[in-house]
Amino acid sequence: MCDMEGQQSSQGTPVPVCMICEQVGGEGIHILSQFICLECEREIVNTGVDDDLYDYFVERMRALWRDIASDPDTAPGPCYL
Numbered sequence: 001m002c003d004m005e006g007q008q009s010s011q012g013t014p015v016p017v018c019m020i021c022e023q024v025g026g027e028g029i030h031i032l033s034q035f036i037c038l039e040c041e042r043e044i045v046n047t048g049v050d051d052d053l054y055d056y057f058v059e060r061m062r063a064l065w066r067d068i069a070s071d072p073d074t075a076p077g078p079c080y081l
């Protein structure tokens with residue numbers, strides 16, 4: 001009835017694409033409508049704030065939040081709970 005995700009397509013099961021390395025498929029975690037593969041998750045966890053990579057990850061995450069905030073599909077609609 002209520003499509004909370006707004007991500008369902010008519011093409012069957014969506015294949016997750018890592019938002020960090022853009023690798024397709026595999027195991028990982030879903031954050032809202034985005035996906036982070038296990039390798040990147042581990043990288044993020046193991047990256048210190050003074051590491052160059054940290055800035056990169058933060059930048060990617062910031063883009064994620066901006067997407068969510070500006071995407072009408074993920075914004076609360078009549079179906080939100």
Ligand SMILES: [Zn+2]
Pocket residue numbers: 018019020021022023036037038039040041
């Ligand atoms: Zn990844």
